Amino acid sequence: MSPPLLPPKPPARPGRVSLWRYVKLFRRDLLSAQPAKLYRAWMAEFKTPFFRSYLVNQPELVDLVLKRRPRDFLKSNRVSEGLRPLLGNSVFLTNGAEWERQRRIIDPAFEGWRLREAYPAISAAAEAAVARLAPKAGGGPVEIEAETSFAAADVIFRTLFSIPIEDRMARQVFEEFKTYQRSQPVVNLAAFFSLPSWVPRPFSRRTRRSAEVIRRLITELTDKRAEALAAGTAPNDLATKIMTTKDPITGQLFSASEMVDQVAIFFLAGHETSASALSWALYLMATHPDYQEKVAREGAALGPQARFEDLRALRVTRDVFRETLRLYPPVPMMVREAAQAERFRGRDVASGSQVVLSPWHLHRHMRLWDNPDGFDPERWHSENGKHCQRAAYIPFSAGPRVCTGAGFAMLEGVLLLARLCAAYELTPIAEQVPQPVAHLTVRAQSGIWLNLRPRGI
Numbered sequence: 222m223s224p225p226l227l228p229p230k231p232p233a234r235p236g237r238v239s240l241w242r243y244v245k246l247f248r249r250d251l252l253s254a255q256p257a258k259l260y261r262a263w264m265a266e267f268k269t270p271f272f273r274s275y276l277v278n279q280p281e282l283v284d285l286v287l288k289r290r291p292r293d294f295l296k297s298n299r300v301s302e303g304l305r306p307l308l309g310n311s312v313f314l315t316n317g318a319e320w321e322r323q324r325r326i327i328d329p330a331f332e333g334w335r336l337r338e339a340y341p342a343i344s345a346a347a348e349a350a351v352a353r354l355a356p357k358a359g360g361g362p363v364e365i366e367a368e369t370s371f372a373a374a375d376v377i378f379r380t381l382f383s384i385p386i387e388d389r390m391a392r393q394v395f396e397e398f399k400t401y402q403r404s405q406p407v408v409n410l411a412a413f414f415s416l417p418s419w420v421p422r423p424f425s426r427r428t429r430r431s432a433e434v435i436r437r438l439i440t441e442l443t444d445k446r447a448e449a450l451a452a453g454t455a456p457n458d459l460a461t462k463i464m465t466t467k468d469p470i471t472g473q474l475f476s477a478s479e480m481v482d483q484v485a486i487f488f489l490a491g492h493e494t495s496a497s498a499l500s501w502a503l504y505l506m507a508t509h510p511d512y513q514e515k516v517a518r519e520g521a522a523l524g525p526q527a528r529f530e531d532l533r534a535l536r537v538t539r540d541v542f543r544e545t546l547r548l549y550p551p552v553p554m555m556v557r558e559a560a561q562a563e564r565f566r567g568r569d570v571a572s573g574s575q576v577v578l579s580p581w582h583l584h585r586h587m588r589l590w591d592n593p594d595g596f597d598p599e600r601w602h603s604e605n606g607k608h609c610q611r612a613a614y615i616p617f618s619a620g621p622r623v624c625t626g627a628g629f630a631m632l633e634g635v636l637l638l639a640r641l642c643a644a645y646e647l648t649p650i651a652e653q654v655p656q657p658v659a660h661l662t663v664r665a666q667s668g669i670w671l672n673l674r675p676r677g678i
């Protein structure tokens with residue numbers, strides 16, 4: 222059996238459904254709960270007896286919410302409820318002046334020249350990922366999401382704290398995060414469309430306990446780093462940079478507990494998303510051997526000891542990774558709350574309404590993209606592709622609240638993809654077509670299974 226012609230897409234829900242059915246579908250999977258019309262609508266209204274939400278798919282409206290008037294569309298607090306025990310007051314959850322202050326301290330750590338400094342650690346993690354797969358290659362199907370999660374966690378620990386994932390503390394944090402996610406879908410899906418408070422929300426003592434363990438471990442790491450900074454022995458990594466950067470306006474550093482909040486979000490936002498993107502990219506390579514060959518060649522030419530400047534040569538790999546983020550945006554939807562009454566496309570949007578931005582639907586919009594569901598890395602060089610990249614491509618969000626790690630993630634994803642393809646030939650398993658589902662990020666319902674064979678180029 223050959224792989225499907227189009228990359229897998231979740232089935233849309235059949236027509237109109239009752240609220241109860243919607244809630245049930247929604248809790249199972251955010252994507253398949255939505256109707257097919259969202260792939261061609263400019264805007265959709267979700268009406269129930271309790272609330273109204275609006276999904277906006279028109280580029281001008283997305284631009285308005287994210288870029289032109291972001292202060293009138295703050296991050297919806299209801300969505301983040303489930304994250305608070307873990308993330309406290311991290312930059313992912315705050316709004317207004319508090320958020321602005323945090324970004325003033327965090328953003329400098331992710332500037333371009335900082336990425337160059339982080340590159341050796343990312344490259345070491347890429348080579349470690351290649352080596353880790355060696356005993357599994359040729360030995361039957363490998364579940365690739367588990368591998369990419371481990372690799373992305375390794376990248377984060379090496380760049381933040383200069384420790385590999387094999388380190389006892391790093392490993393513990395990684396394992397406990399998995400427990401946290403099993404005990405609590407990290408994004409509170411029930412709140413996504415502002416469901417009423419009586420809709421049951423999965424939130425348990427186990428979740429709280431798990432969050433406490435993670436925060437205790439992170440506190441140990443940041444305390445140790447504070448001591449090293451005081452002793453003048455701290456390595457020059459992201460944690461050091463963030464702990465020593467003063468807010469240019471107030472001159473203040475992050476407090477110790479704020480630093481724990483920020484480390485928790487870097488770990489969560491940085492490793493879940495990158496792992497999701499890389500696993501889908503590897504699946505797409507397995508199902509598109511022509512592109513896999515090109516990416517493998519670029520990765521082999523780069524070699525294990527490449528310099529930061531050499532990454533420029535990964536042209537096809539970058540197009541492939543960008544196309545993966547279009548088809549499988551790791552963060553499928555984002556929610557904002559209208560601070561005042563609005564009028565969108567001739568419809569009244571009441572103050573307090575939830576405004577949903579959906580990279581998932583926008584990136585596959587039938588009225589915007591040529592061949593919206595097809596895998597076509599060449600599209601980025603076409604007129605339509607260039608236009609859509611500007612108008613309808615937001616895997617990292619956009620505007621002032623854009624992902625702080627966007628440049629970092631592109632560097633990491635492209636490098637790991639190229640080096641893994643250079644080392645292993647990937648083939649799909651016919652009976653195991655992965656079904657995308659969205660929880661915190663877009664993952665495959667039963668994992669992504671691939672065969673790997675050492676390539677020997």
Ligand code: HEM
Binds near residue numbers: 313490621626
């Ligand atoms: C392929 C990988 C990644 C994707 C697709 C991605 C996507 C996103 C998106 C869409 C948001 C906005 C969420 C919202 O507004 O609701 C976001 C925010 C964020 N991301 Fe990423 N991200 C990735 C990797 C990373 C990495 C590697 C880091 C850090 C090391 C990171 C750190 C953050 C932080 C701190 C925020 C919050 C920014 C704010 O609210 O001001 N992300 N990311």
